[in-house]
Each structure stands twice: as C-alpha cells, then as structure tokens.
Amino acid sequence: MASLSAARIFTRRFHVSARRNALSRFNMPAMSPTMSEGGIASWKKKEGESFSSGDVLLEIETDKATIDVEAQDDGILAKIIAPDGSKNVPVGAPIAIVAEEGDDLSAAADMAAKATSEQPAAKEEKPAEPSKPAEPSPPKPEPSKAPEPQPETKPELPAGDRIFASPIAKKIALERGIPLGQIKGSGPSGRIIRTDVENYKPAPTAAAPAPSTAAQPPSAELPDYVDTPVSNMRRTIGTRLTQSKQELPHYYITVNINMDKVLKLRQVFNTTLAEKDKNAKLSVNDFIVKAAACALADVPEANSAWLGEVIRTYKKADISVAVATPAGLITPIVKDVGSKGLATISAETKALAKKARDGKLQPSEYQGGTFTISNLGMYDVDQFTAIINPPQSCILAIGSTQATLVPAPEEERGFKTVQIMKATLSSDHRTVDGAVGARWMAAFKGYLENPLTFML
Secondary structure, three states: OOOOOOOOOOOOOEEEOOOOOOOEEEEOOOOOOOOOEEEEEEEOOOOOOEEOOOOEEEEEEOOOOEEEEEEOOOEEEEEEOOOOOOOOEEOOOEEEEEEOOOOOHHHHHHHHHHHHHHHHHHHHHHHHOOOOOOOOOOOOOOHHHOOOHHHHOOOOOOOOOOOOEOHHHHHHHHHHOOOHHHOOOOOHHHOEOHHHHHOOOOOHHHHOHHHHHHOHHHHHHOOOOOOOOOOHHHHHHHHHHHHHHHHOOEEEEEEEEEOHHHHHHHHHHHHHHHHHOOOOOOOHHHHHHHHHHHHHHHOHHHOEEEOOOOEEEOOOOOEEEOEEEOOEEEOOEEOOHHHOOHHHHHHHHHHHHHHHHOOOOOHHHHOOOOEEEEEOHHHOOOOOOOOOOOOEOEEEEEEEEEEEEEEOOOOOOOEEEEEEEEEEEEEEOOOOOHHHHHHHHHHHHHHHHOHHHHHO
C-alpha cells in the first residue's frame, strides 16, 4: 500500500554546465542514487536559445516526481536529442548538445546524430542473437511428412468428424486459411489428404470466406481491454513492494479504537479555527498522525529501521503519509511530528499532498521517513493490512470510523453507540517483536481515546 523510498537526496535542483570552448554532450543525469532511467517531461529552453546560470533547462520525470534541472553556467542549447515525452532514457545517455556563446553551432546536428546512432547500435546487437536459434525452425515441417501415411492407415481417427481429413491436411488448411469443406478428397473413402490441400485453388464461388475475414477488423478496432504503458513510478512501486512482501517477515496487530472524544474535540477546534480562517480545518488523520508520534516516543523500538548489520532507532518521528496520485502512491514526510501541534501538522500534510498530486515534491520531501501511515477510511474501508515501507519497521493501516453498539452496564438500556475505528499495524519481525508491536498499539489507542493527553 505504501510506496518505498530510496536513499535520501538533499537537493531538488540538479545543475548542468556547458564545457568551455567546444560543443559538448549533455547526458541524462542521475536524480537519485537508485535511478537507472528517467523521462523528459519538457524542455524549458528551445534549440538555439541561450540560458544563464540558474535557468531551468528542462524537467525530468523520475519514479517519484518531476524535477527541475538548472544550468550552472551560461550557454546555448544547441540541439535537443531526447524530445519532450521521451521515456525510459538511461542515465548517462546523451539528451542534448550544449555550447557556449560564440561557438559554431553548425556541427551540433552532426554531433547529435552521431550520439543517437551510437545507442541503437548497442541495442541491435541483442536481437541479432535470438535470430540464430530461429534457423532450425525450417526443418520442422520435414518431420511432418513422415506421419502423413500413418493417419491414412487409421481412418477411424476422424470417424466422428463430418469432414474426413488427415491431421496434416487439417494443419496445413488451418495455417493457409483454406476451407476443408470446399476440397474434394482423393484419399480412401474420399478422405482429404495433404496433396489435396496443397493443390487447392479457390473457385469463383469461394468468395464465401470473405465475410469471415471482413468480420475481423471490427473486433481489432474495438478490443476488450486497454494497455497502459508502465511508468517509472509504477515500475518502482511494483519492484519494491514485491521485494518488501517477499523478504520482510510481516505480522499484523489490529485494535478497535473509540473515536468519540477525538470527533468531539475536532468539532470544537474546527469551530474555533473557522472564526480565524475558513480554510483552516483539522482532519481525523491529523489526530492520528500526532497520536502515532506520541506512541513512537513511548515505544521507540517501533521507530526503527533494519539496516542489515545494525538496527537503527530514530529519536524523531518523521512520519510518511500515503497519498494517492494519478501516477501511483507516494509517501511525503511530515518531519519531527512530535514537536508540532495539530494545526501545523494539518497545514504541512495538506501542502505536501498537493505537491504530491502535482508531481512537484522535492526528493527530500518523500525519501526517508521513520514510520508510515496509510488511511483508507475516507473510502469506507473497514479494515486492511498494508505492506511495510523498507527500511522502516512499521506501517499503520487506518480503516473507517463506524457507529457500533457496545455493552454499557451504566446505561439504562445496557448498551450504547460509540464511534469505532479499526487500526492495523504491520511490523517487521526482525526489528519489532510481537510484544513490542502490542505495546505500541496500546499506547496509540490510549492517545486517541484520550486526545487531551498529547496536548498537555
């Protein structure tokens, strides 16, 4: 459910510079340590246009976001090799030719053509290899000649068929699109044999098959499916979540949480906030994020990461909040949640969610994090389990809050209606034992059922 982060990147702006006194190639830069390929979202400069230090030359699509690439020096964009919309461009592949003021740009086209021709040459070597094993395929029809007399000695094989034909005759007819019903057999009892099919010549009345071929294009024009190319982001999500599910020993703990006090307190806060700012409004998720940070302070073992030789326990709660975007799921980070109030958490979460949907998150805003929360309550999902976001140890899955009848001896009726939310913690058993996970869930539940405790 959660997207998985790579190593932390400390800057969003990646710089390129033109080499002095000569045309030079500008290669696809690596936007993160794990990036192997990317896409060209758009060029911000046109061919022949000058640029200055700090100008944005282009936007590059990574597996998580669209990132600006700035120029460090002054120069000219002499020739674009990879145009807007280019996909799966390997890191290090030439995407443009850059020059300096005063350089002769006439050689830029030849230099770009040479750079382009070098790449396909490497790719053409690969398909050349599979063509070799294809050579033995022609001899395959030869063995089929031997079985021809065998079916003719066994007329009982097609006895149930209306058209009597040898298997090899049926095979050839199928491959060539010849209707067996229009062939007169020369074999025993009028059986159609191989030579009958091979010598077949359609008569003028054989135009009957035409409707069958004409009926095929409509089905091709209106397929029953849609193929969507896999984006870099979706490919990364698939790879890392598969790795997480296969390699991490997940286990799950679910608790029911009484949300009555949170809902009442939220209503009071929102009434007060509306008097100052109509757009300011706390969500239930803001309370959940804050309660999770407080629980991580009480049970720091859950705020950890498996790093192979060591288990790292974090002192601050940098909480990744799952956000659905058109390109896929991404988890922007609300940093040091424990030190922030609900209003600040709410404002930062909304700002990060908007940047995520617009594809404008900086790498430092989504790479890292110590704990993840995925909330599907707004989709009326009762309960679900989420996949851990390595190297983090835990991810919390939040379901919807629903009115539920519970025993209440103090009530005259003996029962009452409360608002219950189901929360499920997925934990990595290598770092968080079952008892630790249970202690964390108890602390988390306690904070939400008594929300004033994390405001003291």
